[in-house]
Amino acid sequence: MKTKILVTGAVGQIGSELTMALRKRYGNDQVIAVGHRKKPSEELLNSGPFEFIEVTNYDEVEVIVKKYDIGIIYHLAAILSALAENNPQLAWKVNVEGIAVVLEIARKYNCSVFTPSSIGAFGPSTPKDGTPQDTIQRPTSMYGVTKVSGELLCDYYHLKYGVDTRGVRYPGLISYVTPAGGGTTDYAVDIYYKALEDKKYECFLSKETRLDMMYMPDAIKAAMDLMEAEPSKLKHRNAFNVTAMNFTPEELAKEIKKFIPEFEISYNIDPIRQGIADSWPNSMDDSAATEEWGWSPDYGIEKMTEDMLKNLSKKLNISY
Ligand code: AKB
Numbered sequence: 001m002k003t004k005i006l007v008t009g010a011v012g013q014i015g016s017e018l019t020m021a022l023r024k025r026y027g028n029d030q031v032i033a034v035g036h037r038k039k040p041s042e043e044l045l046n047s048g049p050f051e052f053i054e055v056t057n058y059d060e061v062e063v064i065v066k067k068y069d070i071g072i073i074y075h076l077a078a079i080l081s082a083l084a085e086n087n088p089q090l091a092w093k094v095n096v097e098g099i100a101v102v103l104e105i106a107r108k109y110n111c112s113v114f115t116p117s118s119i120g121a122f123g124p125s126t127p128k129d130g131t132p133q134d135t136i137q138r139p140t141s142m143y144g145v146t147k148v149s150g151e152l153l154c155d156y157y158h159l160k161y162g163v164d165t166r167g168v169r170y171p172g173l174i175s176y177v178t179p180a181g182g183g184t185t186d187y188a189v190d191i192y193y194k195a196l197e198d199k200k201y202e203c204f205l206s207k208e209t210r211l212d213m214m215y216m217p218d219a220i221k222a223a224m225d226l227m228e229a230e231p232s233k234l235k236h237r238n239a240f241n242v243t244a245m246n247f248t249p250e251e252l253a254k255e256i257k258k259f260i261p262e263f264e265i266s267y268n269i270d271p272i273r274q275g276i277a278d279s280w281p282n283s284m285d286d287s288a289a290t291e292e293w294g295w296s297p298d299y300g301i302e303k304m305t306e307d308m309l310k311n312l313s314k315k316l317n318i319s320y
Helices: 015-026 042-046 058-068 081-086 088-109 142-161 187-197 216-228 249-257 271-278 287-293 301-316
Strands: 004-008 031-035 050-052 070-075 112-118 129-131 165-170 172-174 200-203 211-215 245-247 264-267
Touching: 004 015, 004 058, 015 031, 015 042, 015 070, 015 216, 031 058, 058 070, 058 088, 070 088, 070 216, 081 088, 081 142, 081 271, 088 112, 088 142, 112 142, 112 216, 142 165, 165 216, 172 187, 172 216, 187 200, 187 249, 187 301, 211 216, 211 301, 216 287, 245 249, 245 301, 249 264, 249 301
Parallel strands: 004 031, 004 070, 031 050, 070 112, 112 165, 172 211, 200 264
Antiparallel strands: 211 245
16 A cells, blocks of 8 residues: 655645644655745755645646655645635636646546645535535635535546545634635634734724634644545545634634733725625534544634634744
8 A cells, every 4th residue: 555645735824734744643754745836944845855846737746646656645735715816717727727637646546635625615505504514515706616626526536436535625724834825714814913913903804704714733633534534434525514613803803802902903894805705604514524534623712812822922922
């Protein structure tokens, strides 16, 4: 059995932490990180193999899979929702052509594949509260179109060719390590930086916009646990709803104020990102993930806020 792991998008928000977690669990040389253009951190670069490739280029991905005898691919390279709305062609190329290349190579070289989908795979006609695992998916954002396409392609490669494809629908992800870029849920990361730096934050979503969220350690745990799960138990392979909490900007600000009482939030709504957020669920039902592979998050809003502020204040060298 081939055990070497390839992580695409390894310099991104999820990839930078997932690569390190995989190296810790399976060994540094077992995990090959690939990025596009962004400079990797010293930690990522020095802890194991790193290469620059273009994930939409079949030949470049194939060279790496052959060179390292890859058996498992965590395919994380993607364009996030707000950026996708500004550049739909690029989003289609990276998000859909990228997964199509990875799946075809996985079929040829017998690799298993993890791919993240998102709450963005839902749309305005999806039930908003307790969004079921299996429900209407008619997203109105380009990001959503690419995410549903990715889910369906992964299903197809599993059903047609038996490729071991697995994935989750992530909510907004919050981390103090690598900032997100170009997402609709990015406010929930930016707010912590601004709370420490300026004691105030101008939010681009309205105060009552409720969205599912997750702290990065839970996101990493979800990916690794799903890939280690017993395959016969997985009925929903490629797009498990997973969530850890849901809140509005106003509720998050209130939580931050418990630690930084002088913190103030104000609102200056960005119509594009607000439109995207309004088309997404308020809260997903993730019971299928719990039943089929034991999903259970460790962090809620309070524990996450305490940990975010503690670690960011160290990183920024700002006390509170
Ligand atoms: C985004 O906001 O685009 C992402 C996501 C929810 O998939 N964080």
